[in-house]
Amino acid sequence: MRWLPDAMGRLQAAALELFLERGYEATTVADIAERAGLTKRTFFRYFADKREVLFIGSERLVEAFVAAVTQAPAEAPPLAAMEAGLHALGDSFTAERHRFAAERAAIIASSPELQERELIKLAAMAAAAAAALRARGVGEPAATLAADAAITVFRVAFSRWVADDRPEGFRALTRESLDTLRMLAAAP
Amino acid sequence: MRWLPDAMGRLQAAALELFLERGYEATTVADIAERAGLTKRTFFRYFADKREVLFIGSERLVEAFVAAVTQAPAEAPPLAAMEAGLHALGDSFTAERHRFAAERAAIIASSPELQERELIKLAAMAAAAAAALRARGVGEPAATLAADAAITVFRVAFSRWVADDRPEGFRALTRESLDTLRMLAAAP
Known part of the structure; x- marks a missing residue:
């Protein structure tokens, strides 16, 4: 051959x-x-x-994410450790990858079957992140809450990244989304 | 007949x-x-x-949830409006319903197909909640972040409720989970 x-x-x-x-x-x-x-x-x-x-490589993304959570400084609070994981994803969601990601997102939005697959993938990522936090000594329900909140931040940042004209901006959008969540949580 | x-x-x-x-x-x-x-x-x-x-009645739950979000005081911040929605769910998740909910949860945990259906239901609930927040004048990404965070709180509180020996405690567990999330978000 x-x-x-x-x-x-x-x-x-x-x-x-x-x-x-x-x-x-x-x-x-x-x-x-x-x-x-x-x-x-x-x-x-x-x-x-x-x-x-459309889904190949997602295990590797989850591994990179979880590794960064695991390696965050021991004194980092749960959401800060999750932030380190999200930051690591920025290595994959680069300006070069933006067009592929945007096209992929449009295709997924067109099919209920693909949307389900994406939901399942995100739920697995949240579960892996919660396990990584528990391994850092975070108890429940804090581990699940912090992991799910971070996946929400990821989902929102990612969909803004593929939708808008800032292909270089995945990390900035992640920071903005996390800041917004912190602000929402601080309101009475 | x-x-x-x-x-x-x-x-x-x-x-x-x-x-x-x-x-x-x-x-x-x-x-x-x-x-x-x-x-x-x-x-x-x-x-x-x-x-x-296993899923009948879930539309009615979502309607009750969204109605409470919509009717929350105009000055309530986004997460407080979501909290009103979660509180309304307490009318359904009563001590009398605890055994049914616990058995249902065990059955769903046994089947990937049912878990997928549950994920899709929760995603639809989050989307409906975000729409209710936007109708209250909350912008994006705050509406999606607040709605998803509240659904995470719901999911965590619900799974603790079905798992533990406090059948009367859905509302208390919801409050605890939300407080934990606020605490996590307040850490640097």
Whole structure:
């Protein structure tokens, strides 16, 4: 078999194009492989199915997030440790990744099935974050509350990031959202 | 057809019994109707499918929640308005309802399909709450952050309520969770 430079990236780009052109439901793996100039066999070497094109790499994101929470200074309060986790995600949500993220978000918004998958992914991320806080000695319900609040901050910052014209701004938007949450919580 | 006293309640009780005895997947509508001493036809007069036995009434809960948010004093800050919504839910999560809620929670925890449905329901509740806050003049992202934070508080309080020995305590647990969140947010 000949070597294919960045077959995975080409398949991902082809899939996004087709999902946006024809819709997610109407696009098949055969369509994606054809558009990328590759075979279905090659597609399945990288992805289990067409949905995975949109979700691959999310385990790695969760790992980076959790590692940063775990490594935050021992004296950092729970939300500050979560903030360190969110900051680490900024390594992935760069200006270069902005277009992919925005297109992916539009595709997910178009499909209830994909929205469910995204919800499940975020719930798993919250559960992993709560476990990381408990490992730092944070009790319950504080660990779950801090983890879920941070995932809410992430979700809000991420959707603002993909929606607006500040591709460089994921970290700034995260800080703003967290500050807003702190302000809301401080009101009587 | 003869009149059946509380057919709906009997079907619901029979369904919960069977879900706990045999598992959710293994239980059929025919089993539920038989256990309740009723027909499948009667079952389908009340529920679209066996899943609905566990989720019926949730629209009414969301309506009560949103109505209380909407009716909170105009000067109430966003989280205080959400707190009014959570307080209203206490009318439903009474000591009498505790056993049903606890059994239902155990069944939902046993099935990924039911957990997904629960996640979707909570996401819809958060979206409705955010819309109610926007209608009160709260801007974004504050509305989404306050609504999601309140749903997190609800989720934590609810799971403590079904898990522990304070059936009368839903409102107290809600207050405690909200206080914990405020405390977490106040730490640097």
